[in-house]
Amino acid sequence: DAKTTQPPSMDCAEGRAANLPCNHSTISGNEYVYWYRQIHSQGPQYIIHGLKNNETNEMASLIITEDRKSSTLILPHATLRDTAVYYCIVRVDTSGGSNYKLTFGKGTLLTVNP
Amino acid sequence: DAGVTQSPTHLIKTRGQQVTLRCSPKSGHDTVSWYQQALGQGPQFIFQYYEEEERQRGNFPDRFSGHQFPNYSSELNVNALLLGDSALYLCASSLERGLGHLFFGQGTRLTVV
Numbered sequence: 486d487a488k489t490t491q492p493p494s495m496d497c498a499e500g501r502a503a504n505l506p507c508n509h510s511t512i513s514g515n516e517y518v519y520w521y522r523q524i525h526s527q528g529p530q531y532i533i534h535g536l537k538n539n540e541t542n543e544m545a546s547l548i549i550t551e552d553r554k555s556s557t558l559i560l561p562h563a564t565l566r567d568t569a570v571y572y573c574i575v576r577v578d579t580s581g582g583s584n585y586k587l588t589f590g591k592g593t594l595l596t597v598n599p
Numbered sequence: 600d601a602g603v604t605q606s607p608t609h610l611i612k613t614r615g616q617q618v619t620l621r622c623s624p625k626s627g628h629d630t631v632s633w634y635q636q637a638l639g640q641g642p643q644f645i646f647q648y649y650e651e652e653e654r655q656r657g658n659f660p661d662r663f664s665g666h667q668f669p670n671y672s673s674e675l676n677v678n679a680l681l682l683g684d685s686a687l688y689l690c691a692s693s694l695e696r697g698l699g700h701l702f703f704g705q706g707t708r709l710t711v712v
Contacts, residue, residue, distance in 0.1 A: 519700065526705075527705055527706075528603070528689050528691075528703030528704050528705050528706050529642065529689070529691075529701075529703045530703070531700040531701065531702070534700065570641075572641060586632070586644045586647065586655055586657070587634075587642070587644065587701065588644065589634075589641030589642045589643070590641050591639075591640065591641050592641055
């Protein structure tokens with residue numbers, strides 16, 4: 486799986502958009518970009534994933550650059566409950582396969598301030 | 600839906616002892632993975648079970664072993680515990696067939712003294 490690079494920490498004001506960057510310059514054509522977050526003392530929680538098109542769900546938006554070497558997770562209106570470590574992960578998804586291993590880095594600690 | 604459940608939530612063991620951690624996957628999921636998370640680090644993949652067999656394994660010694668039962672629940676066993684085995688152990692479930700993401704449990708906090 487390709488390696489990712491994320492800033493160790495970021496701050497955001499409550500109610501503002503939080504934009505979390507991730508570099509994955511060695512990503513392969515068949516690797517997806519996944520985002521998970523981990524609130525203190527809880528298990529990681531899936532947020533969103535994408536291959537090359539931008540994606541949006543009820544939690545966040547994912548913007549992937551055209552060359553796929555970087556992406557940005559956007560939380561449109563951050564709340565105090567969004568304070569967590571955010572992990573950007575790239576991995577191959579094979580339908581019918583068994584390769585669901587996730588390789589976590591240290592992630593970005595996002596602190597949402599009142 | 601109870602999601603992924605793990606037991607116990609906390610555990611204290613002595614160096615050299617053996618420990619068994621348990622996991623029940625999310626309803627409808629047939630694949631279970633285990634991760635170890637040391638303090639301040641991201642989770643590290645231990646192994647994955649599907650159809651009662653170990654399908655993938657991370658860089659962990661043979662002291663770490665597992666089992667999956669016909670009802671898809673799973674156990675993680677660690678023998679000859681070391682102080683360095685102190686960590687949060689996370690279980691995640693998923694569907695084997697098709698694209699998808701992992702659902703994680705709350706973890707078991709193991710402390711080896």
